[in-house]
Amino acid sequence: MSSKIVLGKNQYGKAENRVVKITRDTDRHEIEDLNVTSQLRGDFSAAHFEGDNGRVVPTDTQKNTVYAFARDGIGSPEEFLLRLAKHFTSEFDWVTGGRWEAEQYAWERIIANGKEHDHSFVRKGQEVRNAVVVREGDSTYVISGLSDLTVLKSTQSGFEGYPKDKYTTLQETSDRILATAVSARWRYNNDAVAEGRIDYNAAYESVKALLLEGFSEQYSKALQETLYQMAQKVLDAHPEIDELRFSTPNKHHFVVDLSPFGLDNPNEVFFAADRPYGLIEANFERDLISDPGNAWDGIAGFC
Ligand SMILES: O=c1[nH]c(=O)c2[nH]c(=O)[nH]c2[nH]1
Known part of the structure; x- marks a missing residue:
């Protein structure tokens, strides 16, 4: 008989989405370059214990969201991550939190x-x-x-x-x-x-x-x-x-x-x-x- 186990802390998402945004409104382009990791937290016990993915927002969707949000510009890594956090926690009510991390690579002309x-x-x-x-x-x-x-x-x-x-x-x-x-x-x-x-x-x-x-x-x-x-x-x-x-x-x-x-x-x-x-x-x-x-x-x- 297998012993009863409970699910401890867990989170999941897409790591290291390398997104480069070029703003080309004029001939003088601007570049923003980030490495973004998105991970969601919430009650995902059904996914782990029953194989029920009904609440599993795919990591692929998380990746797409990063790229789609970049279309409007990045601004600062902090603001960009705050936008992602707000989006995922308001769009999916069982997503109660998460962790979003970015590295920014700086470029000079x-x-x-x-x-x-x-x-x-x-x-x-x-x-x-x-x-x-x-x-x-x-x-x-x-x-x-x-x-x-x-x-x-x-x-x-x-x-x-x-x-x-x-x-x-x-x-x-x-x-x-x-x-x-x-x-x-x-x-x-x-x-x-x-x-x-x-x-x-x-x-x-x-x-x-x-x-x-x-x-x-x-x-x-x-x-x-x-x-x-x-x-x-x-x-x-x-x-x-x-x-x-x-x-x-x-x-x-x-x-x-x-x-x-x-x-x-x-x-x-x-x-x-x-x-x-x-x-x-x-x-x-x-x-x-x-x-x-x-x-x-x-x-x-x-x-
Ligand atoms: O500058 C390039 N040189 C290549 O040889 C090559 N091959 C390719 O697929 N893309 C490019 N780009």
Whole structure:
């Protein structure tokens, strides 16, 4: 005979709904980026003891509600969560409470050519700078780099003209979000290293600024093309750099279909997926470069 048990504390919902809201009333876009968890509390004993889902507001519905509410803007995470709390507790009378939590990711406008950009953003918190020095015989190699420089443009990006087969479902678009966390490494010319004429701190700041400008300035036909635009800027401005290598996840943002809730969605509310992600990697180098020796050995994830 099984022993009698009672139901202790319980709550349930959808965790980590990644919602990005772009406000595009004017050409100067605003971005709000949240990770929202919604969990309901109340009397759910029938669900646990009898398999009766009559009171179980699906976690899927909770997720949809988060995205639908984002259509009107987020305001502040606190206000957004208060709206959700009020909604669930007033809409379903057996929902007596719940727990709603959000993380907000802060973005700043990219400064391109001295001006705040209208629709290109860099995530606050910033990148990790890195450096590698390799000495082989008489040669000294210096590779500098950065990782996790997270950037997003809310328009001026598309993806079209790709081959289609029976497995292709992706729709062509000329207006999508393009977002990535840039990992880039650049190798300095051996002679410049040997002559000791590189100000590594100044070069770092300049390369970072040029990468951001390259990301922002032009329409992107693909992340691949944007990497080229970024590399071109750096190699034009820095003759002491011979090559650049990129590893960039394409952080997909999918337009949420809000039509089932009677709402339009003109590219304003997005589901920010974390995986799978596109992984775009490319090296760019000058025509004639100094021999890199084995300087790149041990740097993971680069071609
Ligand atoms: O910028 C992109 N490059 C791709 O190679 C690719 N593939 C894909 O499905 N979407 C995208 N986007």
